[in-house]
Amino acid sequence: MEADLIPPSGERYRRLSLWWDGLPGDLTLRPGLPGDLEVDVAIVGGGLTGLWTAYYLSLADEHLRIAVLERDVVGFGASGRNGGWCSALFSVSEATLDKAGGPGAGRRQRLAMEETVREVGRVAATEGIECRFHHGGTVVLARTPAQLQRTHQEIAEARARGIGEEDLAFLSPAEARERVGATRVLGGTYTPHCAAVDPARLVRGLAEVVEGRGVHLYEQTEVRSIAPGTVTTARGVVRAGTVVRATEGYTRTLAGHERDVVPVYSLMIATEPLSDEFWAGAGLADRETFADHRHLVIYGQRTGDGRLAFGGRGAPYHFGSAIRPGFERDAGVHEALRQTLVELFPALSRVPVTHAWGGPLGIARDWFSSVGIDRATGIAWAGGYVGDGLSTTNLAGRTLRDLILGETTDLTGLAWVNHRSKKWEPEPLRYLGINAGLRLAGTADRAEDRAGRSTWHAGALSRLVGG
Numbered sequence: 001m002e003a004d005l006i007p008p009s010g011e012r013y014r015r016l017s018l019w020w021d022g023l024p025g026d027l028t029l030r031p032g033l034p035g036d037l038e039v040d041v042a043i044v045g046g047g048l049t050g051l052w053t054a055y056y057l058s059l060a061d062e063h064l065r066i067a068v069l070e071r072d073v074v075g076f077g078a079s080g081r082n083g084g085w086c087s088a089l090f091s092v093s094e095a096t097l098d099k100a101g102g103p104g105a106g107r108r109q110r111l112a113m114e115e116t117v118r119e120v121g122r123v124a125a126t127e128g129i130e131c132r133f134h135h136g137g138t139v140v141l142a143r144t145p146a147q148l149q150r151t152h153q154e155i156a157e158a159r160a161r162g163i164g165e166e167d168l169a170f171l172s173p174a175e176a177r178e179r180v181g182a183t184r185v186l187g188g189t190y191t192p193h194c195a196a197v198d199p200a201r202l203v204r205g206l207a208e209v210v211e212g213r214g215v216h217l218y219e220q221t222e223v224r225s226i227a228p229g230t231v232t233t234a235r236g237v238v239r240a241g242t243v244v245r246a247t248e249g250y251t252r253t254l255a256g257h258e259r260d261v262v263p264v265y266s267l268m269i270a271t272e273p274l275s276d277e278f279w280a281g282a283g284l285a286d287r288e289t290f291a292d293h294r295h296l297v298i299y300g301q302r303t304g305d306g307r308l309a310f311g312g313r314g315a316p317y318h319f320g321s322a323i324r325p326g327f328e329r330d331a332g333v334h335e336a337l338r339q340t341l342v343e344l345f346p347a348l349s350r351v352p353v354t355h356a357w358g359g360p361l362g363i364a365r366d367w368f369s370s371v372g373i374d375r376a377t378g379i380a381w382a383g384g385y386v387g388d389g390l391s392t393t394n395l396a397g398r399t400l401r402d403l404i405l406g407e408t409t410d411l412t413g414l415a416w417v418n419h420r421s422k423k424w425e426p427e428p429l430r431y432l433g434i435n436a437g438l439r440l441a442g443t444a445d446r447a448e449d450r451a452g453r454s455t456w457h458a459g460a461l462s463r464l465v466g467g
Contacts (some may be wrong), residue, residue, distance in 0.1 A: 017359075046069070050068050050244065050246035052206070068215060081200075083266075084283055087193065087388060088194065093106070112194060114167075143168045143185060144449060145452050149453075197390060198303070228243075263360030267312065369386065372399060
């Protein structure tokens with residue numbers, strides 16, 4: 001084979017995350033867009049939103065000409081770097097959904113999300129995507145009196161909405177410790193509606209599946225702008241009847257969309273594979289994902305190869321919605337994550353952290369994820385997942401299929417469909433506001449630890465983020 005036909009190596013991408021580092025086989029780059037192109041559907045973004053959309057469209061109509069345009073490589077963004085929670089969590093509450101879509105809208109969205117968890121597992125099994133999908137549920141611990149108070153409040157609100165023990169169970173201290181052998185456990189909740197996943201294996205495996213179905217994937221193809229019927233890239237112009245914006249945290253890189261969604265970094269660490277002795281005390285025997293009820297979000301999972309992968313939202317928002325490789329590795333935040341993990345599981349005090357990484361997730365101004373299509377322009381979109389995109393992207397892909405094909409279904413009637421969020425404030429207002437919220441979340445947790453109860457900080461935080 002001549003030198004210019006040998007696929008370039010993608011091995012450098014292994015440093016993006018634990019998940020990327022563990023991908024089997026050689027990593028090669030797909031060719032970029034060769035020039036101007038005409039298709040039926042052009043999808044901007046090679047993450048899970050774009051790939052799920054391509055997958056379901058190709059199943060619905062094998063004759064559709066579909067192109068996915070990715071600035072870097074498939075799975076480069078949050079799709080290949082997240083915490084691996086395929087959960088039924090949605091970005092806003094059922095009450096907020098009821099206000100947006102009428103009585104019952106929140107329940108319908110919740111049931112759709114619960115079905116989505118099962119659907120991801122079904123497709124992975126059917127298509128032979130070896131992504132270590134394990135449907136073990138989620139435990140959220142209460143480790144302070146204030147957290148226990150929020151736990152009881154969550155259970156009371158769930159029961160008032162008709163959510164039973166089978167969907168959200170209260171855990172006594174002994175029951176919670178049996179599932180997650182962390183320190184200071186006062187109780188918790190368990191929901192079965194979550195699976196632990198290796199996200200890079202999922203997104204990369206899905207890419208191979210859609211290619212096999214005739215979808216064209218173009219990597220190393222920077223999209224500069226989108227317009228009705230047109231996607232302008234650094235390599236040529238793509239014309240399409242429908243254009244799908246599936247750019248999540250990177251939306252601000254598109255001309256005219258700089259304030260639609262802000263990128264906020266979430267960082268993670270992972271340990272070396274841990275011993276059977278450790279797991280005998282730490283629990284997570286069913287690979288439950290886990291968190292606690294603090295304000296500054298943390299999340300973890302027992303990986304398929306026996307590590308602890310653990311993350312949190314302590315990184316600052318960067319002025320101007322900046323996205324840079326250097327922001328993915330913040331020594332101070334990564335060390336704080338390690339200290340938190342050791343505080344949860346003291347047996348890890350001398351265990352090496354083998355991987356530290358991060359990346360931006362997308363947040364809309366009202367924290368309301370959305371999916372939709374503008375019939376007048378043919379431009380569709382999905383995103384603003386606030387870190388819960390591993391599952392929500394699948395629901396988005398199925399919904400975009402129906403919207404693009406002009407079908408009216410249960411999915412197109414959900415409250416998040418065609419929701420429009422306001423744009424974020426111009427700088428420096430959004431820099432000051434977002435970072436004030438992040439600092440207040442940490443302050444609220446520390447104040448509760450000192451006081452042994454909820455403090456005024458929690459109410460102030462809720463008002464600041466619109467909760």
